[in-house]
Amino acid sequence: MLAWSIFHGAVKVAINSDDARRVAALAKLGLTDDEIVRLTADLSKILSSFELLGEVDGEEVAPRLRTNVDHTPEREDRPVGSLPEGKGVAGAPDHENGLFRVPKVLG
Amino acid sequence: MSGDRTYETVIGLEVHAHLLTETKIFCGCENRFGAPPNSLVCPVCLGMPGVLPVLNEQAVELAIRAGLAFECTIHERSIFARKNYFYPDLPKGYQISQFEEPICEGGRVPLPDGSEVALIRIHLEEDAGKSFHPENGGDHSFVDLNRCGVPLIEIVSTPTIRSPDMAYDFLVSLKQILEFTGISDCNMEEGSLRCDANVSLRPAGEINLGTKTELKNLNSFRAVRDGLKVEIARQEKVLRSGGEIVQETLLWDAAAQKVVTMRTKEESHDYRYFPEPDLPPLILTAERLEAARSQLPELPVGMRIRFAEAYGLREYDAAVLTGSAELARFFEETVAHFPDPNQAANFVLGPFLRLMKEKNLGWADLPITPARLAGLLDLLAEGSISAASARNVLESMAATGRDAARLTESLGLTQISDDGAIRSVVREVLDGNAPQVAEYLAGKEKVFGFLVGQVMKATRGKGNPKVVTPIMKEELAGRAGKKRG
Known part of the structure; x- marks a missing residue:
């Protein structure tokens, strides 16, 4: 689990073109070989920026994702309304009879 | 060699249950089935940029209640996680779920035979939207996306279920508890309760688990049982012929009664879970847990025991009556109006349930109220109507919602219990059936039933058998005396 490891700041991250292809496949992105080369370099650069965090001595600090809130607020279970009908799909590239229309997917 | 082995079945179930809240888990859109498509959506559940989820307190309450009902360890601290995958019914590109540190761990589901299935965990998460793939959709x-963000609990069993029938019993018991506690309505047709099954075989005595397959698209408890039976037979055949099981996800095709490969391990998801940065940890106070504990509704097992003890019912009757929350409630309200629980149980479990099934009646809009049913039971108990007439009245009650006394009168079903009236009919019948009377008096006692039947025919079913029988005996005895005299 790549991302989780980064949060713990312990693992040195390296990404190769196979990693980039796998991530692209999970994201259902069809990328050309050229794009893979470019994105591998970009992703490596981005991830290595995070590696800077590994230089901080966090040994004594418990993992923490935020600094200002200790516990999640909760809201009352009361409906506050939704978007007017039709508005939800209005911005979609394609819709029909109130439904989003997307390329055929199965599974 | 593998052909002689016996195999042990190992089944683990994952059950998703919609929570009975008014709104979705992270936004104020209504949690309601059947609305026009995409009418219960807002920027939060549509996954628009810049929005933040805010947790629904009632979803948390119901998850706590589930933890109590299934005797889990409920953690004071749990965290949410993002489960990343890309599919059109998941607009954010991730589902907010719980991965590490779920709200509940451990627990158990009791089975009817007194055994139990241990649980691994129960966690909170949001549902995804619904995709349609119409055949004419090109x-x-x-x-x-109305369903997107509907609150769910996922209940994960340990892989300790040993047969499809045991899986079935597990689900029945689980559903019963969820319904009794008001956690979920468990409506499988509306997708409120969904189940996936992991199944593998291993040689009897082996400790390590065999390669498992995951069975999806199990739309009913029967589908779970049937699907598992077929998949177990398939795996056994593969293993006996020396083959290997491929780890894969299978879809159950109920119409064809077979499993179809959905995806193999190579294509399986890598969800890249990580802690949800938009939601701080969920912290439950001891006071909150205590309050939930004190408000936990009665569970089916406890209610079954109470029904048997408090009402003096047979264990079987108590079990059937507590088989569903609605039926149990209906029965309790009926006996609040009618003093004989056993008679009420007989009628509810007999003619009443039969009628519900025959007429396909639902609890929500049932015109037969417990008070009206009690009124009918009163008439039956005091002998004002016969058992056969009571069934007719019940049917009319279901159709009209009118009370028993009025229906009995308007249908002309009031039973004749008047001694004088019955006696005169009995005499007419005996006079008109001299050969049969002679047979009876000669010792052929079977004829008695025929003679009573003639009285019922003459009164068009309204003669009260409790009155007819003794009078018939008296009259026949009188004739025997005359004959001898």
Whole structure:
């Protein structure tokens, strides 16, 4: 689990073109070989920026994702309304009879 | 060699249950089935940029209640996680779920035979939208996001279920508890309760688990049982012929009664879970847990025991009456109006349930109220109507919602219990059936039933058998005396 490891700041991250292809496949992105080369370099650069965090001595600090809130607020279970009908799909590239229309997917 | 082995079945179930809240888990859109597509959506559940989820307190309450009902360890601290995958019914590109540190761990589901299935965990998460793949849809699928963000609990069993029948019993018991506690309505047709099954075989005595397959698209408890039976037979055949099981996800095709490969391990998801940065940890106070504990509704097992003890019912009757929350409630309200629980149980479990099934009646709009049913039972108990007439009245009650006394009168079903009236009919019948009377008096006692039947015929079923029988005996005895005299 790549991302989780980064949060713990312990693992040195390296990404190769196979990693980039796998991530692209999970994201259902069809990328050309050229794009893979470019994105591998970009992703490596981005991830290595995070590696800077590994230089901080966090040994004594418990993992923490935020600094200002200790516990999640909760809201009352009361409906506050939704978007007017039709508005939800209005911005979609394609819709029909109130439904989003997307390329055929199965599974 | 593998052909002689016996195999042990190992089944683990994952059950998703919609929570009975008014609104979705992270936004104020209504949690309601059947609305026009994409009419219960807002920027939060549509996954628009810049929005933040805010947790629904009632979803948390119901998850706590589930933890109590299934005797889990409920953690004071749990965290949410993002489960990342890309599919059109998941607009954010991730589902907010719980991965490490779920709200509940451990727990158990009791089975009817007194055994139990241990649980691994129960966690909170949001549902995804619904995709449609119509046959005439050409190259397109369609997506309704009303269900996106509906609160769920996922209940994960340990892999300790040993047969499809045991899986079935597990689900029945689980559903019963969820319904009794008001956690979920468990409506499988509406997708409120969904189940996936992991199944593998291993040689009897082996400790390590065999390669498992995951069975999806199990739309009913029967589908779970049937699907598992077919998949177990398939795996056994593969293993006996020396083959290997491929780890894969299978879809159950109920119409064809077979499993179809959905995806193999190579294509399986890598969800890249990580802690949800938009939601701080969920912290439950001891006071909150205590309050939930004190408000936990009665569970089915406890209610079954109470029904048997408090009402003096047979264990079987108590079990059937507590088989569903609605039926149990209906029965309790009926006996609040009618003093004989056993008689009420007989009628409810007999003619009443039969009628519900025959007429396909639902609890929500049932015109037969417990008070009206009690009124009918009163008439039956005091002998004002016969058992056969009571069934007719019940049917009319279901159709009209009118009370028993009025229906009995308007249908002309009031039973004749008047001694004088019955006696005169009995005499007419005996006079008109001299050969049969002679047979009876000669010792052929079977004829008695025929003679009573003639009285019922003459009174068009309204003669009260409790009155007819002794009078018939008296009259026959009188004739025997005359004959001898």
